[in-house]
Amino acid sequence: MIIDCxxxxxxxxxxxxxxxxxxxxALDGRxxxxxxxxxxxxxxxxxxxxxxxxxxxxxxxTDLTLxxxxxMAMSHHLGDARTSEDWTRLCNDTIHRVCxxxxxxxxxxxxxxxxxxxxxxxxxxxxxxxxxxLGFVGCNLNPDPSGGHWKDPxxxxxxxxxxxxxxxxxxxPAMVHVSASCNPCFHATGxxxxxxxxxxxxxxxTSTLFKDFPTLRFVIPHGGGAVPYHWGRYRGMALDMxxxxxTEHLLGNVxxxxxxxxxxxxxxxxxxxxxxxxxxxxxxxxxxxxVDPDTGFHFDDTKRYIDRAPGLSDTDRAxxxxxxxxxxxxxxxxPA
Amino acid sequence: MIIDCxxxxxxxxxxxxxxxxxxxxALDGRxxxxxxxxxxxxxxxxxxxxxxxxxxxxxxxTDLTLxxxxxMAMSHHLGDARTSEDWTRLCNDTIHRVCxxxxxxxxxxxxxxxxxxxxxxxxxxxxxxxxxxLGFVGCNLNPDPSGGHWKDPxxxxxxxxxxxxxxxxxxxPAMVHVSASCNPCFHATGxxxxxxxxxxxxxxxTSTLFKDFPTLRFVIPHGGGAVPYHWGRYRGMALDMxxxxxTEHLLGNVxxxxxxxxxxxxxxxxxxxxxxxxxxxxxxxxxxxxVDPDTGFHFDDTKRYIDRAPGLSDTDRAxxxxxxxxxxxxxxxxPA
Numbered sequence: 001m002i003i004d005c006x007x008x009x010x011x012x013x014x015x016x017x018x019x020x021x022x023x024x025x026a027l028d029g030r031x032x033x034x035x036x037x038x039x040x041x042x043x044x045x046x047x048x049x050x051x052x053x054x055x056x057x058x059x060x061x062t063d064l065t066l067x068x069x070x071x072m073a074m075s076h077h078l079g080d081a082r083t084s085e086d087w088t089r090l091c092n093d094t095i096h097r098v099c100x101x102x103x104x105x106x107x108x109x110x111x112x113x114x115x116x117x118x119x120x121x122x123x124x125x126x127x128x129x130x131x132x133x134l135g136f137v138g139c140n141l142n143p144d145p146s147g148g149h150w151k152d153p154x155x156x157x158x159x160x161x162x163x164x165x166x167x168x169x170x171x172x173p174a175m176v177h178v179s180a181s182c183n184p185c186f187h188a189t190g191x192x193x194x195x196x197x198x199x200x201x202x203x204x205x206t207s208t209l210f211k212d213f214p215t216l217r218f219v220i221p222h223g224g225g226a227v228p229y230h231w232g233r234y235r236g237m238a239l240d241m242x243x244x245x246x247t248e249h250l251l252g253n254v255x256x257x258x259x260x261x262x263x264x265x266x267x268x269x270x271x272x273x274x275x276x277x278x279x280x281x282x283x284x285x286x287x288x289x290x291v292d293p294d295t296g297f298h299f300d301d302t303k304r305y306i307d308r309a310p311g312l313s314d315t316d317r318a319x320x321x322x323x324x325x326x327x328x329x330x331x332x333x334x335p336a
Numbered sequence: 337m338i339i340d341c342x343x344x345x346x347x348x349x350x351x352x353x354x355x356x357x358x359x360x361x362a363l364d365g366r367x368x369x370x371x372x373x374x375x376x377x378x379x380x381x382x383x384x385x386x387x388x389x390x391x392x393x394x395x396x397x398t399d400l401t402l403x404x405x406x407x408m409a410m411s412h413h414l415g416d417a418r419t420s421e422d423w424t425r426l427c428n429d430t431i432h433r434v435c436x437x438x439x440x441x442x443x444x445x446x447x448x449x450x451x452x453x454x455x456x457x458x459x460x461x462x463x464x465x466x467x468x469x470l471g472f473v474g475c476n477l478n479p480d481p482s483g484g485h486w487k488d489p490x491x492x493x494x495x496x497x498x499x500x501x502x503x504x505x506x507x508x509p510a511m512v513h514v515s516a517s518c519n520p521c522f523h524a525t526g527x528x529x530x531x532x533x534x535x536x537x538x539x540x541x542t543s544t545l546f547k548d549f550p551t552l553r554f555v556i557p558h559g560g561g562a563v564p565y566h567w568g569r570y571r572g573m574a575l576d577m578x579x580x581x582x583t584e585h586l587l588g589n590v591x592x593x594x595x596x597x598x599x600x601x602x603x604x605x606x607x608x609x610x611x612x613x614x615x616x617x618x619x620x621x622x623x624x625x626x627v628d629p630d631t632g633f634h635f636d637d638t639k640r641y642i643d644r645a646p647g648l649s650d651t652d653r654a655x656x657x658x659x660x661x662x663x664x665x666x667x668x669x670x671p672a
Contacts, residue, residue: 143521149485150521185479185486190538190573194562195531202526222569226530226562232598233558236624236635237526262568268604288572299572 001334002303003325004057006175006221006257006281007065007106009095010072011052013044016094020073020087027079037090045098052285054105060303062282066329068109068140069095072188074179077147081115081122088113088126096134107332108136109175112163116146121162131170137331139167141174141218143200148183148192155200156207164213173217173328175257176200189287197225201254205238205246210253217253217328219279223260223269231272247274255328257281258302258320261288266305275316279324280306337670338639339661340393342511342557342593342617343401343442345431346408347388349380352430356409356423363415373426381434388621390441396639398618402665404445404476405431408524410515413483417451417458424449424462432470443668444472445511448499452482457498467506473667475503477510477554479536484519484528491536492543500549509553509664511593512536525623533561537590541574541582546589553589553664555615559596559605567608583610591664593617594638594656597624602641611652615660616642 015038022034053065069091076084092110099108110130112123130136141163144150153159155176167174178196179188186192197220210216220227227234235246243249255277260266269278281302288299297304306312306320326332351374358370389401405427412420428446435444446466448459466472477499480486489495491512503510514532515524522528533556546552556563563570571582579585591613596602605614617638624635633640642648642656662668 150519152521154521183486185488185490185539186535187538187542190541190570191531191535194534194566195527198530198534198562199522199527202523203521205526206523223565226534226565229559229562229565229601229604230530230596232596232601232628232635233624234526236597236626236628239626239629240624260566260568261572262608264604264607265565265568268565268600271600272598288569288576290572290575292568292572293575299568 001064002062002280002321003332004062004065004282004284005219005279005325005329006259006283007053007067008070008283008286009067009098010070010285011048012070012094013040013048015040015044016090017073019090023083023087024078027083037093040094042097042101045101049098049102054102056284057105060301062303064104064334065106066109066138066325067095067098067106068175069111071140071177072180074111074140074142075147076114076142076145076179077116077182081113081118084115085113085126092126092130092134092136099135108134109138109140110136112139112141114142114145116151119162120160123163124166127163127166127170127172131172131331136172137329138172139174140177142179143176143196143203144178147179148181148186154203156203156209161212164216168213168215171215171330173219175219175221177221193287194222194225197222198227201225201227201234204250204254205234205243206241210250214252217255219255219257219328221257221259221281221283223258223265224256224273228256228269228272251277255279255324258306259283259300260305261299261302262292263305263308266302267309270309270312275319276324278320279328280321337400338398338657339616340398340401340618340620341555341615341661341665342595342619343389343403344406344619344622345403345434346406346621347384348406348430349376349384351376351380352426353409355426359419359423360414363419373429376430378433378437381437385434385438390438392620393441396637398639400440400670401442402445402474402661403431403434403442404511405447407476407513408516410447410476410478411483412450412478412481412515413452413518417449417454420451421449421462428462428466428470428472435471444470445474445476446472448475448477450478450481452487455498456496459499460502463499463502463506467508467667472508473665474508475510476513478515479512479532479539480514483515484517484522490539492539492545497548500552504549504551507551507666509555511555511557513557529623530558530561533558534563537561537563537570540586540590541570541579542577546586550588553591555591555593555664557593557595557617557619559594559601560592560609564592564605564608587613591615591660594642595619595636596641597635597638598628599641599644602638603645606645606648611655612660614656615664616657
């Protein structure tokens with residue numbers, strides 16, 4: 001079985017973003033409130049998936065996607081906590097419907113109702129609702145709810161601890177995932193996403209977070225940002241700081257996905273990061289949609305890179321495709 | 337000949353940082369002004385270098401370092417433009433003295449007197465002084481003078497154009513290099529440095545800057561941040577945006593150094609980035625000072641990685657070690 005741990009619902013029916021646009025417009029206080037959550041038929045949901053994610057799963061030979069709301073659209077920086085709660089609930093309910101329609105193809109991962117300057121403890125009720133009532137298996141955690149201004153404390157600050165306590169209690173991991181950038185310095189998918197990954201890793205490295213939460217687990221997406229490419233730098237910095245080796249210090253709690261869109265990048269990832277810490281992912285349908293003219297295949301068809309990676313045993317490949325995801329997401333109950 | 341294009345004066349005599357500390361203290365308006373620039377003897381300068389950079393050059397077999405003030409200490413976010421000008425002048429004068437003492441070992445690269453919210457045109461007089469009067473061959477340009485808050489416009493905004501016009505006229509490149517981070521989210525050398533590199537690359541990618549300045553040249557340090565590791569992502573995004581291939585679009589103007597502290601990272605860099613765009617560098621004495629227990633050699637002894645890179649011809653190695661630096665820094669007049 002091949003589990004893709006990183007897929008977003010980037011192809012949702014227009015009614016979803018229409019409702020969001022009305023919600024955001026109403027923030028000016030002069031436009032009408034957005035009204036009840038939009039009615040989307042099961043057929044509309046099916047259609048939005050059959051031509052894209054489901055078709056790609058079939059074509060590429062992957063089985064199950066851990067599916068979460070569109071990351072760019074989380075946009076926690078818009079409005080306030082109430083805005084974020086309402087939008088998040090709609091997004092998570094939509095994911096729940098998708099996973100109920102296609103339980104063999106999708107397992108649900110939730111967005112959290114974060115808001116800049118609002119304590120992450122505020123996200124606990126929605127996390128509990130999603131996990132306990134709706135069967136979600138993980139969440140996405142935005143390390144920068146301000147959208148490129150990085151105004152909240154680092155992920156290792158006690159500010160975040162109540163949420164971590166609940167994650168540990170529920171035994172769900174978080175994928176560390178920023179959202180849109182409202183800072184013109186940062187292109188969202190080209191800079192802010194990758195920077196968010198690198199930033200979070202370095203926050204973890206310089207902290208004792210995993211002493212406080214030995215079973216807390218984070219997946220860093222996009223192949224860990226810049227981290228594997230600079231693995232020597234990080235190993236060296238940890239040594240200079242008299243920290244334990246990174247394998248001991250972090251890799252019981254921190255995992256990387258395989259959203260790296262060329263063979264040399266995947267080969268590097270597999271060479272420097274222990275296989276136990278790598279989870280297969282493609283982020284499809286996501287940041288890069290085209291076909292690589294050098295290979296004739298989609299850039300984000302990451303399964304091809306894993307299949308072709310030199311020196312990877314079948315056992316290790318199976319860990320990356322399935323075993324590690326089952327370990328990191330223990331609530332994932334796979335249909336027979 | 338082996339030219340290291342990225343070295344900072346991280347070992348300067350204590351008097352230098354002592355003066356800076358007094359200058360920063362005086363910003364409160366209650367402490368006395370810092371007084372005249374500190375007197376440092378030639379012997380003090382020599383001693384600060386003989387035991388570190390010069391010893392390492394000899395031990396590692398490199399010849400000439402493009403030498404600039406300590407990047408972390410630029411700290412353009414402290415004080416105002418006047419603060420930055422005074423400190424920058426002192427730092428550049430000190431680099432000039434070093435390069436006059438050791439013309440075979442060091443060539444000067446200047447810091448710029450940037451300040452958050454102050455137009456980069458304000459840096460032109462110091463750039464001209466350094467290049468025309470003191471023989472500097474390049475400059476370091478901080479894409480985020482606010483120190484981790486990213487408040488100034490992207491490097492591709494017309495805000496920066498007057499400085500670029502002068503760089504083009506003087507025919508000097510800039511290394512894009514952030515400084516200290518005063519944002520607690522960003523560890524300086526572990527996150528902010530690498531993020532700055534990735535961010536700048538993506539700014540360039542989404543701009544027409546090099547249409548406006550066809551001969552403007554930037555070196556992106558630390559192996560280009562996350563860029564080579566995600567080269568497929570960047571190639572794919574450029575295609576999605578209907579841009580020309582990155583080689584055409586950017587690589588006439590953008591270069592990467594080799595400050596990547598392990599063999600797999602260097603191998604990836606050499607595999608995906610054209611050899612014409614790679615300049616040898618170690619950043620010594622810099623962010624990582626220890627010995628890699630896996631190899632028994634210093635992490636930042638990057639010459640070892642280049643020497644051992646598989647499939648690199650002697651001609652290509654010579655370009656990385658010397659030819660590319662001569663092309664990118666044409667003012668570099670090497671002693672016979």
